[in-house]
Amino acid sequence: MADVNITVDGKKVTAPAGTLLIEACKSVGIEVPSFCYYPNLSLQGACRMCLVKIEKMPKLQTACTTVITEGMSVTTDSPEIHQARKGMVELLLGNHPLDCPVCDAGGECELQDMTFAYGAAESKYMEAKEHRDEQQWSPVVYFDRPRCILCYRCVRVCGEGMDVWALGVQNRGVSSIIAPNKEDHLECEECGMCIDICPVGALTSGAYRYKTRPWEMKHVGTTCTHCADGCKTTLGVRRSDTGMEIVRGDNRDKSGINGDFLCIKGRYAFDFANHEDRLTQPLIRKDGRLTAASWEEAFQLIGTEFGRICEREGGRAIGVVGSTRTTNEENYLLQKFARVVLGTNNIDHHRTADFPAFAAALSGKPEMTASMRDVYNAPAILLIGNDPTEQHPLLAWQIRNNVRLHRARLYVVNSQSIKLRRQAATFLQIPTGTEAAFAAFLAGDDSALNVTSRDQWLALRERLRSEQNLVVIFGSELRGENIGSLLKFASSIPGAKVVCLADYANSRGAADMGLYPDLLPGYYRIADKSKFHDEWHGIPQTPGLTIPEMIESGASGRLKALYVVGANPIGRLGIDPFAFSQAFVVLQDMFLTETAVMADVVLPAANAYEKSGTFTNTCGDLQILKKAGEVATTKSDFEMIVRIADAMGFDVRKLVPFGRGTPADMGQSRGAQSGEADRHGVWLEAHGLEPKMNPFDPMAILDETQRLVPGYDVSRMNLLAGNDQHTTLSKSGPGALHNPELIVPANNNLFSSGTLGRYSRTLNSVIENSNQQPAEVAAD
Amino acid sequence: MPVLKNIAAIAKGMSITFREMLAPTVVENYPDGPGPLKGAKVQERYRGVHVLQRDENGLEKCVACFLCAAACPSNCIYIEAAENTAEHRVSGAERYAKVYNIDYNRCIFCGYCVEACPTDAITHGHGFEVAAFSASNLVYRKEQMLAPMPAHMGANAVFNQEEVEAGAPAMVAPGE
């Protein structure tokens, strides 16, 4: 678009035609205050705070609704404007109670800031303020009507952004009030976006209500541990008796891949960490009962048992089950532990998507994976299977807003009439189970052509073939060769990119890090010669056992020990918990899950909010986890794996290459005040100048994964600074087409999240409130 | 006459001594003096140990807004807030301080907390006998600083002294 030149406060500003004046001012660092204007939402012009003086216009104009025109000359601050804005604040305060000391928004309230800036603290009005009692709209949303300044941001974000339309306006003029969709309560996705976007404390969070104040918390930006989208969430933490307690989750840092978005799980479901059933002590089975023991005792027992079995039967008598919710470093360390320390390839995890087949289809092709940001910017999107609104809320948000703001064309192919059909240019409902046939049809195999909707199928294929830069998103309905045929179609479209959807926070990371019995990190086949064989010397060459094979072999007594890290295979596969009654079972988890019923040793683990490391989301975006909470008596899975290796008498230096790097502190990072981001530390870390002082430092393993795993050689500086880094699959190993029947989708919906969801009070209260039964889901 | 001069000098010196002997004593009689301050003389404005005030209904004035903790230059105030309910009402507003600790190891008695308090809940008293054998004893809890509950509270003043002596409860504890 052609550029337009304007003058703002004497500064020359050039911006594309069609830019709003308020955005043009922002681009040169001139702040124009506003309540109702919010980027990417429709214009309201309700608050009149953004009044500016435009030359040759008789009155003050609202900057948020004025489009810039050539030669416009604007003044954003003058006594007249100041007076106008002060008058607006005074009117807004006319009925706004001055209860800032007890208001949850106090300290991060935009009205407070404006009152400080324009000084309308004393009012000319003598009338008593109108009071209304606070209303509870849902377990997590409270509404305090007198505090509302009627900016309608919540109404717009709920409708336009979320496509839920649960909030609306009743009455008109001075009697306008924000109201929920079901008389006195809300029936919605409970995402809490309305709370986040509220400039004042009118909408407050049920989970954080009256707990603390914004400046009392330390805010840690980390990655959400629930679904596989990998939203950045900012956790507010405070000291507590047992370590650090997470008090609040939100996305005040909007730099993440999720931008403004966060769903109910990212915002509220951190409370499993403080659940009363959380394990805080190692448990050892004595006389048939799990009894509390010390860490030393537990590690000693595990080390002796594993060592004895390795010596007598060899590593193949031990099975290892990894997790989809532990960090990349822990997953990498776990498979390295299995292959190097135990000497076995019996390692597997809960598979929710066929990434080896995806890698196999992509290998040798140019880079074709789409990042989460690409989904927002693509001109056209094809979605096959899955229901992103329920299972991938961020992906659904990206698609919706791409359609709304960029007029992207969305093609939905699904067996259910999913909610995203409302944004779709074409919605094609296909019979259940024919996704694979559709993929083959796209690739040119007309034998799968459905007779009843033949014309629609053909029309859709024609339209798709005319697209460019298409982003193809598919769910776990497509597996094995079907992914290959879809990729064949995608590579015939110029600039097309692909996303494979998995279910858990680090499902992609677990796959990338080689938690497979036949694949090494980076999808190298175990039978082929690869760099890992040179690095690790003498790893077994034959593929190991998958989880069902482990169960079978456990029941027949051949498998002598099972080591489960952060997973619940018994609960998921619904097998006889006594299959492993002969074996020595070690479990690392937060709770006593179904798998703990048969465990001989249970070690209390820290969750993803309580450790540092990296996660790879389903698109392949690598993001950092920062330690936010802490329960002092638990240990991270990383530390436990290293300690078990140590208890087995293994030289941990061969497992974790710690002690490298140069101490180059220069005394600058030590004096940092508590709570501040240690930017100097980030710089040191990124340049390898901060030595990894101990074997429990995941950064030492990050060095190794960045060196050895293809696609993970991203900018360390950007990663540590909290930016998402896309990893590619084009340079990875050949992948494999194997056991598509082992893929068990978790089918979590908006309010469930495996084991973590079961122990989250907020999620449960929302479920109870909507009178739904918690979905029976595969727990992990 | 050096002798007379010496005698005069001694007399002059001793006169001061004798005059001061008769003058009222300047030594504070602390800790043997009368009254709650045990003879210590402090100004009205003296900033001693904090007192958390109650309102006319006997409810705590503190609403756990954390402004004192924010104003504190030495970070010695620790608060945990909780929500008032109809059954358990502690303060007059929506929330109250479930935990209110002041670490007198760090407190510098600057009075910024008192200035910051929007409800005049925290004030400086005149207490100064706070030395302790152990540093952990110097972390004062809310109960140690809270003003005593008045026997007869404004709106809740339902008992008179005779009734109290006859066995009526001296105070209506809120929320109990």
Next chain:
Amino acid sequence: MSNGVSFGSYVTTENGKRVVKELTFGNPTPEGVVLTTLDHAVNWMRKNSIWPLTFGLACCAIEMMSMGASRFDIARFGAEVFRPSPRQSDLIIIAGRVANKMAPVIRQLWEQMPEPKWVISMGACATSGGVFNNYALVQSVNQVIPVDVYVPGCPPRPEQLIYAITLLQEKIQKERGTVRRALNIK
């Protein structure tokens, strides 16, 4: 708490609940009448002649000096003799913030003081660093020497320091085994 973690002799079980034992000063074992009476006499003499070291570090020292002057007059407690040498003093008042460079000096002075000796940590800075939570200061003098009495305040009034001295006197008076230790009898 049922896993049998031992807290040593400081924790006992009373009525099925674990309680921390009340800690007493000196040797808790009972002694004979003679020694106890002698202890009493020696303690009485000691508590009424606590000689502080002339040692000020910062603003608190002004209040400490004021305590020695006529309005507060610690001569009433026999503690007015500020000795310039650690070898002649019983009490060191850490009156002010302790810089990292000062810490070894304080340690040496304390080591040079003859037994029995006592320490008062005066003011927020000496006790915890106070407002100066930074690289330059020792965050509490008890990282360097053992402290008997902590006095909060910034700076504490002379009365507060006098109160600390009366507390110290109480502590000295209640000490047991004074004579045995002085005569080096096991």
